[in-house]
Amino acid sequence: MITRQLARLALQFLLLTVAAAHAAPTEPSVRDLLDRPGLVQLPDDPDELFDANAVRRFYTRRGFQPAWTGPGCQAALQQLIGAIEDSESHGLSARDYHMDGLLGSGRCDATRELLATDAWLALAAHLHAGRVNPLTVEPDWTATRPTIDAVALLEQTLAAGDVAGALERLAPHDPLYAALREALARYRSYAARGGWVGIAPGPSLRRGDSGTRVGQLRARLQLSGLLEVEPETGIDTRFDDTVEDAVRRFQRRTNLEPDGVVGAQTLIQLNRRASHRIEQARANLERLRWLPEDMGRRHIRVNIADYRLEAWADGVLERVHQVIVGRQYRSTPSFSGQITRLVFSPWWEVPRSLAVKDKLPLFRRDPGALDRLGYVVIDRNGGVVDPAGIDWKTLSANNFPYRLRQRPGPKNALGVVKFLFPNAHDVYLHDTSEPALFSHARRSFSSGCIRVESALELARWVLAPMPEWTRERIDAAATAGVEQVVELREPVPVHLLYLTAVSDGNGGVRFIDDVYDRDPALITALDRAPPVVAP
Missing domain, CATH: 3.30.1490 (Dna Ligase; domain 1)
Known part of the structure; x- marks a missing residue:
């Protein structure tokens, strides 16, 4: 009798327990969520996972144990949230890294756990290799993007307790990258204060002029650090020698003819809003993230937008050459290749x-x-x-x-030497028979190939590892009138880049004109939601 009563009580307790369980279901575990087929969308958060496969691999390797929400994990989560907030300083957007889900209410621990891991993996990938696939905005891009095993790195990072520091180290170490982050912060500060007062439209301004518009010009040049701020003795409205010199320096910064006159093009650049510079900084931070980590021990960089070629060896800038690039309708593409041969006295x-x-x-x-x-x-x-x-x-x-x-000779369009790097665009570097064109500030005159000022000096640099090619031998080959091909023993990497913000040589940034109008498409891509890796 007692046994039967105990059995009845046990059954009643079991039923009550099951009913309670149905009335108040337990939260799903990390494994429960990861076992969902085709995991991309979590049940209690609107964000999709950036890379569900990588998230699943991370938790499988750690036996589905929590990394961010378990006992003793709060410090790591706080570091991650701080790193996500700091992503804005890289020109990225914190909202792309599940910030609402990590800080908001209504998410179970397992959801928050997966969001945190996905956020770290996505931010790591974007800081290291760029948020936008360059082929979507630069179809000719062929440079190898940096790669990492983000899952293994996250495991090491959590073990070392350095969640934020590891992310920061994944970003490019180029001094221009650091300068652009500083510029981005500065222009955001300007924008938050309402930007700057523009210069009113009107006729060209030049030395000897005076008036309200000159006062506006002086204020704008002072803000750019090109003109000293005067003591508080009233607004100076004279266009004197110091203003003319400041205007010339501004024009050189922006690749305008440095005539010291504020004409239509100079006025456009002076009146660029702070928001425009913010977008330029963001676009170029992204372009720097696309670059390969190893550019080559000896390599050549051409910045199409700045009409400039640089020759680097062992991290040292050894040569700078002015270049002429393609017209807008015959634009020079951005890609990387390897110079394998030089041709002296070339036929065209x-x-x-x-x-x-x-x-x-x-x-x-x-x-x-x-x-x-x-x-x-x-x-x-x-x-x-x-x-x-x-x-x-x-x-x-x-x-x-x-x-x-x-025929080879002084009238040949390719000049005395060309530098060949096999590519699908049939683009190469070459000398020119029209050196006077290098005197122009804006040099988009070619049909896609790149004309190099003092190209013979660049040839000497390229051939430096081949001592048999003496100065005299190079000069003879260049003037022989007979085509001669030189195969390089060690190919020289060449990177055709497109950067509309460059170093000013003093640790700062020089913004230049977007000659091919490529920035808007990149900014639009950066502002779209990041793509999801197919599960």
Whole structure:
């Protein structure tokens, strides 16, 4: 009897326990959530996981034990939240890293746990290799992006208790990156205070002028650090020698003709809002994150937007050359390659597009230009054609059965040397027969290839590891009038970059014009939600 009563009581207790369990279900565990098929969306948070596969791998390797929400884990979580907040200083957005889910209420511990791990892995990937896939905004990009095993690094980071420091070390170490972060903070501060007063529209301003607009100009130049702030003796409204000098320096900073006159283009740059500079800083921080960690012991960098080539060896800048790049409608692409050969006294094989668009109209107007400039006409069978027998006026883009080649010599468009790095765009570096064009501040004149000022000096630098190529031998090859190919024993990496913010040489930043209008697409991509890695 007693046994039967005990059994009945036990059954009642069990039923009550089950009912209570159904009435107040227990929270899911980390493993429960990870066992959901196709895990991307968590049940109690609107954010998707950036990389569910990596999150699952991390917890599988640690036996599904918590890393952020268990006993003794609060310090790591606080470091992570601080690092997410600091992502704004890198031009990223804290909202992309589950900040609401980590700080808000209504999430179970397991959800918060997975969000924290996903946030760290995503931020690590973005700081190390960029948040935007460069191919989505720079289709020609071929540089190898940095890679890391983020899961293994997170394991090491948690063991060392250095969650935030490890993230900071993943960002680029380039001094320009640090300078851009400082500039970003400075322009955000300007924007928070309402920005700066612009210069009112009107006629060009030059030395000898005075008035309200000159006062506005002086204030703007003072804000840029180009003009000393005057003692409080009233607003100076004179355009004197010091203002002209400051305007010239501003123009050089922004790749404008340094004439000291505030014309239309200079006024546009002076009136750029603080918000514009913020976006420029963000765009270029991202571009720096795309770059490979190892650019090459000896390598060449070309910044298309700054019309500048740099030759580096063992971390030291050894040479700087001005360059001419492609027109906007024949823009020079951004990619990386390896210079494998130099060609002295080169022939120029005129691309068909240039032959029919540029040369054919010239020869129609002036058939004698063909001989004067050293062009040879080749028919479809590879035979040389006497140009005197061609009626140029009957030819057109759709009826041009010839190839054009230009002989080596002083009129050759490629100058005395070209630098070849195999690529799908048929782009290369070369000398030029028109050195006067380097005197222009804006130098987007070419058809896509890159013309190098003092190209023969760059050739000496490239050939320096091959001592048999003496100065005399190089000079002889350049003036021989006979094409000569030099195969490099060690290829030289070359990186064609597009940066609209560069070092000013004094630890600061110089913003330059977005000559190809590439910044807006990158900013738009940065402002979109980050892509999810398919589970």
